[in-house]
Amino acid sequence: xAIVVKLDDLLHARRMTLTxxxxxxxxxxxxxxxxxxxxxxxxxxxxxxxxxxxxxxxxGDLLAFEADS
Amino acid sequence: MPKTHSTLLGVTxxxxxxxxxxxxxxxxxxxxxxxxxxxxxxEIAAEAKNxxxxxxxxxxxxxxxxxxxxxxxxxxxxxxxxxxxxxLVASAAGDPFIPANADRLRHIGWALVAVQLLALPLGxxxxxxxxxxxxxxxxxxxxxxGILSILLAFVLAAVFEKGAAMRADLExxx
Numbered sequence: 001x002a003i004v005v006k007l008d009d010l011l012h013a014r015r016m017t018l019t020x021x022x023x024x025x026x027x028x029x030x031x032x033x034x035x036x037x038x039x040x041x042x043x044x045x046x047x048x049x050x051x052x053x054x055x056x057x058x059x060g061d062l063l064a065f066e067a068d069s
Numbered sequence: 070m071p072k073t074h075s076t077l078l079g080v081t082x083x084x085x086x087x088x089x090x091x092x093x094x095x096x097x098x099x100x101x102x103x104x105x106x107x108x109x110x111x112e113i114a115a116e117a118k119n120x121x122x123x124x125x126x127x128x129x130x131x132x133x134x135x136x137x138x139x140x141x142x143x144x145x146x147x148x149x150x151x152x153x154x155x156x157l158v159a160s161a162a163g164d165p166f167i168p169a170n171a172d173r174l175r176h177i178g179w180a181l182v183a184v185q186l187l188a189l190p191l192g193x194x195x196x197x198x199x200x201x202x203x204x205x206x207x208x209x210x211x212x213x214x215g216i217l218s219i220l221l222a223f224v225l226a227a228v229f230e231k232g233a234a235m236r237a238d239l240e241x242x243x
Binding site (some may be wrong): 034035042056 | 237241242243
């Protein structure tokens, strides 16, 4: 998919695990794992808001567009 | 799942088993009639002549065999449809909006088309051997309910396909 989720990089920069994030924002580890591995087909604004709030970032820090080669 | 829905599903499950049993009985009936046509044909022909239902009772044995063959094929299609319906009902206990159910409904639709196609020669043979006013001559032929069932099955298949795609999207939403 052309949309890349950079959750792994953001977590790494903040020295936070996926489990920590899951506990803090109340989204299941399974769903966050789907997001992190790029298997998600869509993302709710509420999820985006929760992640951006917790990681103090902008949506653009989390998502990027990479044209399919 | 609401109680009424699970009760309805239970009743449907029971009815499907009942209909499968009926199809099995009809299969045995076809085999029995086929055997009778071979073994006691003179008696059957005499009885048919007395009934005044048939045009030429002595010469209709090949047509009766053909009728039995078509009828057996209709029963095979009915068996196939009932098994697919059983699988559909079984999946309804969980999540019915899966691509497999769209395929099942489409297969049911094609099986119903086959039944309608088989009913054409069945009706034509029946009209060929029985007097036009008899009930026997009304057998088979084009059936409006059958055509509606075919449409319904294909429309439902399209709905389930869309539903399955929407469910897959929803499951991929985080």
